[in-house]
Amino acid sequence: MDYVHFNEVKKMHQVKKHRFLSAFFAFLSGGILGLLSEGMKELALHVFHFSFIDASFFASMILVILASSFTFLGIYNNISQKCGAGLFLPTTGFANSLTSAAMEGRSEGIIGGIGSMMFSLAGSVISVGFFMAFYFGTIYALLNLWGINLWL
Amino acid sequence: MAITLTFKNVYVLKSCAVATFEETKGNIGTYLDRIYEDLYAGENTYEDGEIKMCQDALEILFEKAKISPKDIDIAFGGDLLNQIFVSSYVASHYEFPFLGVYGACSTSMLSLGLASIMVAKKMAKLALAYTSSNYGTAERQFRYPTSYGIKKKEATTLTVSGAGAILVTSKKSNIEVSSVTFGKSIDSKTQDVTDLGSIMALAAYDTLISHLENRKQTFEDYDLILTGDLSLIGLEVLKDLLNRKEINHLEDAGTWVYDPKNNKKFAGGSGAACLAISSFSKVIDDLEKKHYHHVLLIGTGSLHSKISALQGKNIPVIAHAIELKRGEES
Amino acid sequence: MNYFLAFLFSGGICLIGEQLYEHTKLTPGHIVSLFVVIGASLSFFNLYEPLLNLFGGGASTLIMNFGHLLYQSAKEGINEGNYLHIFTNMLTSTSGIITFSTIISFIFALLRKPKV
Numbered sequence: 001m002d003y004v005h006f007n008e009v010k011k012m013h014q015v016k017k018h019r020f021l022s023a024f025f026a027f028l029s030g031g032i033l034g035l036l037s038e039g040m041k042e043l044a045l046h047v048f049h050f051s052f053i054d055a056s057f058f059a060s061m062i063l064v065i066l067a068s069s070f071t072f073l074g075i076y077n078n079i080s081q082k083c084g085a086g087l088f089l090p091t092t093g094f095a096n097s098l099t100s101a102a103m104e105g106r107s108e109g110i111i112g113g114i115g116s117m118m119f120s121l122a123g124s125v126i127s128v129g130f131f132m133a134f135y136f137g138t139i140y141a142l143l144n145l146w147g148i149n150l151w152l
Numbered sequence: 153m154a155i156t157l158t159f160k161n162v163y164v165l166k167s168c169a170v171a172t173f174e175e176t177k178g179n180i181g182t183y184l185d186r187i188y189e190d191l192y193a194g195e196n197t198y199e200d201g202e203i204k205m206c207q208d209a210l211e212i213l214f215e216k217a218k219i220s221p222k223d224i225d226i227a228f229g230g231d232l233l234n235q236i237f238v239s240s241y242v243a244s245h246y247e248f249p250f251l252g253v254y255g256a257c258s259t260s261m262l263s264l265g266l267a268s269i270m271v272a273k274k275m276a277k278l279a280l281a282y283t284s285s286n287y288g289t290a291e292r293q294f295r296y297p298t299s300y301g302i303k304k305k306e307a308t309t310l311t312v313s314g315a316g317a318i319l320v321t322s323k324k325s326n327i328e329v330s331s332v333t334f335g336k337s338i339d340s341k342t343q344d345v346t347d348l349g350s351i352m353a354l355a356a357y358d359t360l361i362s363h364l365e366n367r368k369q370t371f372e373d374y375d376l377i378l379t380g381d382l383s384l385i386g387l388e389v390l391k392d393l394l395n396r397k398e399i400n401h402l403e404d405a406g407t408w409v410y411d412p413k414n415n416k417k418f419a420g421g422s423g424a425a426c427l428a429i430s431s432f433s434k435v436i437d438d439l440e441k442k443h444y445h446h447v448l449l450i451g452t453g454s455l456h457s458k459i460s461a462l463q464g465k466n467i468p469v470i471a472h473a474i475e476l477k478r479g480e481e482s
Numbered sequence: 483m484n485y486f487l488a489f490l491f492s493g494g495i496c497l498i499g500e501q502l503y504e505h506t507k508l509t510p511g512h513i514v515s516l517f518v519v520i521g522a523s524l525s526f527f528n529l530y531e532p533l534l535n536l537f538g539g540g541a542s543t544l545i546m547n548f549g550h551l552l553y554q555s556a557k558e559g560i561n562e563g564n565y566l567h568i569f570t571n572m573l574t575s576t577s578g579i580i581t582f583s584t585i586i587s588f589i590f591a592l593l594r595k596p597k598v
Contacts, residue, residue, distance in 0.1 A: 017504060019504070022500060022504060023497055023500055023501065026493075026496045026497050026499070026500035027493040027494070027496060027497045027500075028493065029496065030492045030493040030494075030495065030496025030497070031488075031489040031490065031492050031493030031496075031540075032489070033492060033543055034488040034489055034491060034492025034493065034537075034539055034540035034543050034544075035485055035488055035489045035492075035539070036539075036543075037488070037492075037539035037540075037542060037543035038484060038485055038488040038538050038539025038540065039485070039539070040539075041538070041539050041542070053575075056542055057578040057579070059539060059542065059543070060542075060543070060578070060579050060582075061578075061579075061582055063543065064579065064582055064583050064586060065586065068583070068586045068587060068590055069590075071590070072590045072593070072594065073597075074596070074597035084500050084503060084504075085496050085497075085499035085500035085502075085503050085510075085513070086493075086496040086500070088499075088510045088513075088514065089495060089496050089499045089513070089514065089517065089544055089545055090492070090496075090543045090544050090545065091543060091544075091545065091579065093510070093514060093545065094514075094545060094548075094579075094583060095583045095586075095587070098583050098584060098587040099583075099586070099587040099590055099591070100596070101587075102587040102588060102590070102591035103587075103590060103591045103594070103595065103596045104596055105591070106591050106592075106595055106596075107595070110592075114588060114591045114592070115588075118584065118587060118588070118591075121511060124511055124514075124515050125511075125514050125515055125518055125545065125548070126580070128515045128518055128519065129518045129522065129548055129549050129552050130552065130572065132518065132519050132522040132523070132549060132552070132553070133522055133549070133552035133553045133555075133556045133568075133572055134556065134568060134569075134572075136522055136523070136525075136526040136553050136556075137553065137556035137557060137559075137560060137568040137572075138565075138568070139526070140526070140557055140560060141560050141565050141568065144560070
């Protein structure tokens with residue numbers, strides 16, 4: 001088995017990546033979602049007179065509703081095929097992973113399927129997030145304990 | 153080392169192929185025996201849809217061949233799901249002894265080769281080989297949920313949804329199974345599961361060269377050499393490995409089903425049903441009509457599992473080849 | 483002006499994420515987890531608040547914000563009480579997004595099977 005020759009041939013036939021196009025769409029979709037979120041927050045603050053925390057939540061809620069509904073209707077993955085990271089980095093990615101995994105698990109029932117498979121993709125985000133908050137929180141607590149008051 | 157077994161008196165009785173509407177847009181649409189509207193085939197889950205397609209393929213085959221399931225001496229079946237559940241479940245509706253086999257996407261040729269051995273050694277007069285796959289069930293098991301918004305890379309191949317079945321017998325017919333070459337499981341020395349077509353080309357190369365050497369044949373002896381799941385990229389890699397870029401009767405079933413010209417789906421099709429529905433419909437039909445006289449079918453498979461991919465283990469690949477010949481009029 | 487900056491920041495971070503996805507072997511799961519860690523780290527060094535003030539919705543929509551909120555709630559817990567409040571307080575800010583997404587996914591999953 002001539003692996004060296006095989007690897008050379010494989011490299012020769014690697015698909016050409018549309019670097020500029022994919023970068024452009026990721027930038028555009030990420031930007032639009034940022035814009036939408038900011039707009040919703042302003043709306044909640046000035047029109048509905050929510051508090052700041054409630055307004056932030058309202059903005060995230062709108063994104064989650066959009067992402068979950070599109071996933072439910074089956075059009076989300078057509079859009080994300082074009083946009084790539086522009087959709088999985090904001091909160092829409094989180095909502096989509098929950099909804100799609102839950103819908104997929106429907107055939108195994110509520111407990112064995114929907115409930116247990118819902119966090120199969122987003123579980124890592126939550127666990128890693130908790131751990132890092134704990135890690136940094138512990139460092140902060142220790143620094144406080146020893147009376148070291150840095151800019152933190 | 154790949155081994156080649158030659159047969160005398162093993163003939164194809166009849167074959168059958170069913171698929172969904174998506175698969176009809178390529179080159180094999182008019183040759184299929186039944187077409188379903190979507191992946192569910194009218195059922196509630198993807199798994200039930202695959203079971204229905206597999207069951208229907210067997211029923212249509214028995215009708216076409218004018219036999220009853222009681223006449224079958226032995227059956228070989230497989231699919232892509234865990235514990236090859238679909239094939240085992242469908243077999244439980246019949247009385248014949250069932251041998252479940254797994255060769256990933258090479259299952260169709262693996263089961264056909266084994267069935268032919270049984271008939272050649274006179275251990276069975278009528279043997280059945282069948283396989284199926286489904287986009288929903290395969291994505292769910294090997295990759296991500298179907299509605300998950302991940303951007304698929306261009307080298308991805310999509311699993312073909314359908315089922316194929318074939319009956320081999322010792323009674324003379326127009327199409328003879330001349331030989332089978334069972335390949336070796338080859339370590340591809342790579343862990344990348346996003347481009348399976350290229351790495352399966354390695355197994356196809358090894359089995360093809362072994363087959364031609366063992367049978368003392370050349371490329372020109374065949375009218376058609378059809379590979380299983382290499383698709384656009386893998387086919388070019390194979391042609392380069394063979395140093396035969398100009399060979400144009402070497403084609404790939406993945407590009408027949410999801411033709412890049414009128415139904416482009418990334419790099420093409422793959423899955424256990426890909427080679428099955430292409431060869432058990434179009435190739436058998438064209439052999440009957442004497443468009444081809446000598447055909448080599450090479451099923452290729454990538455033998456990884458979801459956990460092995462996550463653990464970063466090398467992917468083993470394999471290929472099995474079946475040689476079909478058009479006999480004189482019986 | 484705020485809107486334009488939100489657009490730029492959000493788009494820029496997504497651009498970085500896209501380059502990571504295209505040119506390395508990282509899956510979206512890896513990239514998202516990485517950004518949560520980055521968010522928590524920036525928050526630890528008090529660098530995330532200025533980002534929020536400057537870019538507004540652009541920074542709050544990304545998953546980095548999730549890491550930031552987790553750390554901030556944990557820190558508030560420690561400041562108000564003892565060390566154990568790092569656990570009891572951690573989910574106070576992010577509770578909204580997690581519970582809302584879970585419930586809406588649950589409802590949608592009950593309603594219909596997935597369509598390709």
